[in-house]
Amino acid sequence: MSLVVVGIFLLSGYSHSGYSSEGAKNEKTKCIAQLSLMERMAITHLNLYSLNSGDPVMPAVLVENGYISKLPVCPSGGNYSYTNKGPSGKKGSEPYASCDHKGHSYSPYQADKPKKNQPSPASEKTRKDKAKCAAQLSLMERLATAHCNINAMDPGSPLPSTALVNEGYIKKLPACPAGGNYSYTNKAPSGKKGATPYAHCDHKGHTYSP
Ligand SMILES: [Zn+2]
Numbered sequence: 100m101s102l103v104v105v106g107i108f109l110l111s112g113y114s115h116s117g118y119s120s121e122g123a124k125n126e127k128t129k130c131i132a133q134l135s136l137m138e139r140m141a142i143t144h145l146n147l148y149s150l151n152s153g154d155p156v157m158p159a160v161l162v163e164n165g166y167i168s169k170l171p172v173c174p175s176g177g178n179y180s181y182t183n184k185g186p187s188g189k190k191g192s193e194p195y196a197s198c199d200h201k202g203h204s205y206s207p208y209q210a211d212k213p214k215k216n217q218p219s220p221a222s223e224k225t226r227k228d229k230a231k232c233a234a235q236l237s238l239m240e241r242l243a244t245a246h247c248n249i250n251a252m253d254p255g256s257p258l259p260s261t262a263l264v265n266e267g268y269i270k271k272l273p274a275c276p277a278g279g280n281y282s283y284t285n286k287a288p289s290g291k292k293g294a295t296p297y298a299h300c301d302h303k304g305h306t307y308s309p
């Protein structure tokens with residue numbers, strides 16, 4: 100939903116540039132929307148992994164984590180460059196993604212600026228719980244995969260979740276921040292896209308897929 104809001108914000112903000120042709124204007128709008136999307140995805144990544152602005156965030160990581168299927172391309176043939184660092188998202192700060200095509204400039208705005216349609220604190224907490232839970236499920240998947248790789252285990256071999264604690268990968272098993280119950284396949288994950296996740300949360304909407 101917030102991406103739609105960003106899109107409308109950009110459309111209304113850039114629809115009065117006048118001099119350029121309709122096609123060039125559309126390309127510019129699309130390019131800037133893409134730059135904005137990359138900014139939002141980089142910030143999402145920071146939030147999910149509890150990183151700080153300035154921490155390394157390579158654009159390829161955003162693809163690997165499945166936020167986007169591939170890196171966007173400027174519709175006018177401009178070249179994209181990235182700071183490769185977690186953006187602050189603050190108004191006037193350096194944008195995470197830039198396009199070198201003339202006029203394709205994007206500048207972050209204060210994402211958390213109070214708005215009329217700002218989500219209520221309750222739904223904000225719901226969203227954060229969900230993001231945190233998904234990050235934890237993802238972490239368990241990656242730890243289980245790491246354990247398999249280190250020990251040359253075949254996918255499907257027995258791997259109780261307690262082994263990940265006993266082996267020292269994590270101090271204790273994570274708990275759903277919204278009170279959902281975690282269950283584990285207790286088998287070495289294949290790590291393949293769409294495979295059954297190693298860890299599962301039964302709280303409504305808390306789905307994670309490798
Ligand atoms: Zn562009």
Ligand SMILES: [Zn+2]
Nearest residue numbers: 232275300305
């Ligand atoms: Zn959960």
